[in-house]
Amino acid sequence: MIEAPGIPLTLLAFVLVIGPLVFIHELGHYLAGRWFGVKADVFSIGFGREVAGFTDKRGTRWKFGWMPLGGYVKFAGDMNPASQPSSEWLALPAGEREQTFQAKPLWQRAIIVAAGPVANFVLAIVILGIFAASFGVDRSPAVVGVIEPGSAAARAGLERGDRIVSLGGRGMDEFSDIATFTKIRPGERVSMEVARGAETRRLDLTIGKVTERDRFGNSYEVGRIGIGPGARVIERVGILEAPLVGIRQTVRIVSFTFETLGQIITGRRSVKELGGPLKIAQVSGQSLALGPLELVTLIALISINLGFINLLPVPVLDGGHLLLYAIEAVRRRPVEPQVVEWAFRGGMAVILALMIFVTLNDLGSFGVWKNLAGLIG
Template sequence: MSALGGFVWAVISFLLVIGPLIFIHEMGHYLVGRWCGVKAEAFSIGFGKEVVGWTDRRGTRWKLAALPLGGYVRFAGDMNPASQPSPEWLSLPAEERRQTFQAKPVWQRFLIVLAGPATNLLLAVLLFGGLLATYGEPFTPPVVAELMPHSAAAKAGLKPGDRIVSIDGEAMRRFQDIGFYIELRPDTDISVELDRDGRHLLLPVRTGVTEDKTSHTRLGVLGVMSGGGGMRPVPLAELPALSTDYAWGAFKSTFVGIAQVIGGERSAKELSGPIGVARVAGQVADMGWFPLIALMAVISINLGFINLLPIPMLDGGHLIFYIVEAVRRKPVEPQVQEWAFRSGLALLLCLMLFVTFNDLGSAGLWQKLAGLIG
């Protein structure tokens, strides 16, 4: 595939993945808003100029906008970023005012905002459940078949035939769980619990490090290989718990990764944005529907998690203000909210520029430009 063809395919794959996730997120806000009796004036996928749209019988304008990197539901009364009562809102007729977002009690406003990220997390559980029901679960027993020479596992004293029971107290049900746990912990001290011929051992291990050539992300390595496995059919009774467990595992991985960046254990250069997601989506789409839907589930969790961060302009920032309002029994002062939302917007714009810079660097753009200049 040519470079142009690869770029087009990456964009198409990105839109196939991110478009439905944005729709689901905003639909969560919309449905709970309707349940609470709030009128929705607009439901938009994307920002900027409207490309196509229609108005339903309730007066909601459904539209697709030119920049499909997000979306929004504009409820009646949303006349300022903090959704605070204003003179314009107070001038509305009483019946119209009752259908506005500001007129609702704080617990309803909290639920409306929470519904977006919560719907993303629920979608991930459903996607994992669908994959498990359709294809089964990739399952390899957590037994060491072979050790890589000079690896972290070999240095720590692991042997072929050892069953890895847990790492840092976290149970390893499958061999795949070992990889997921270790990858997030490069050059880290861990504790590996083993079953060796019926004897339980606890070994301290210092993980190794490798680098993902595509994303330039540091990954932890243990240096153990499995003896092979296959797809395990998942009984219907196991699906709810197992799909929730998969979603919770992905949520924890996102939390750990961000916490490591904040704590300085990982470089901020490993953060990625829409361009990086598009590149990964294009690569994964070539592998088939199973990995593409799994990627969608993981991105849905990331989208829900990020929106829950306590940053003004994100859902989590709004939720913090509603919690404070519930405790104080009065809203945070409009000037404080206005300052917070302006700061949050500036932070998000800076973060977007930063991750875009990272993505372009991972794509080799800066290296190519340096070569041309040199």
């Protein structure tokens, strides 16, 4: 077991992970806005009082805030959180008003908003593509080569040489697909289609539950059926194919995230698995302690999740803006300002409540509440 990193290393790792991801996200907004001729007044990494910064020749203030938990781009004319036209905006000279976010057509505003999450996905695709070109891709076929005695696979009647065609109605092209499917479904009963020689059989499988511990002593309950591949196949990937591999892996991770979120919402997975900034800081420190490759891998994973979360249709998030733009496109007129204002207030309340909840979850996972209970008792 590896000793957990100290607080200084954890804080450094957190900044190394969150800082670049926030910068890339906001850079997506900034570059899209600049492409369409929107002036940016402020580009901030972090919130709160400015720690350091400078103003470029275009009049944009680039700065760092003391609280490194996010960032923002303030475009010219953004006089309220919902970027709605106001009397102050109407009072601007025509030339200045033309360079504001609100003056742009709906489709341009939508692209500017979507560019942030897209930038996060692009970063992940680049990282995963570089890894694929550098280390190859595991394309082991979904053929059973090893069966653990007494495992879920053994109880279901699987045999060596079987090719798993599908699990739960989902096609299994590679062995890694089996691991991805079963990992988030401990204890679930699924139908399995197996090719055995010239025959195709249907078997019922109850995925086993296994508690795994990482090198820092953290434990996780995962699903496992107890099989290994017949032959390990690692294929080299060319420079031209690498981006396509990065895209496929990013789509797979988004699908994995969507499924696990759905399991939490439906109660099939505990809400205690939701983590916040403190958990990200802990995992960042542990990844840095394991080496730069692990840290970069974590950056790719969090970048995907950051892009995914920001696309959720919650006012305040980018997805909330896009939802309002979609409504505007259908109605062919903007949503009423008072409706937008209340929607953003509600969205902010939801985000703040979620932040408090995940922070309490994080503290619980660190044993804070148990220790307090012990002191009180």
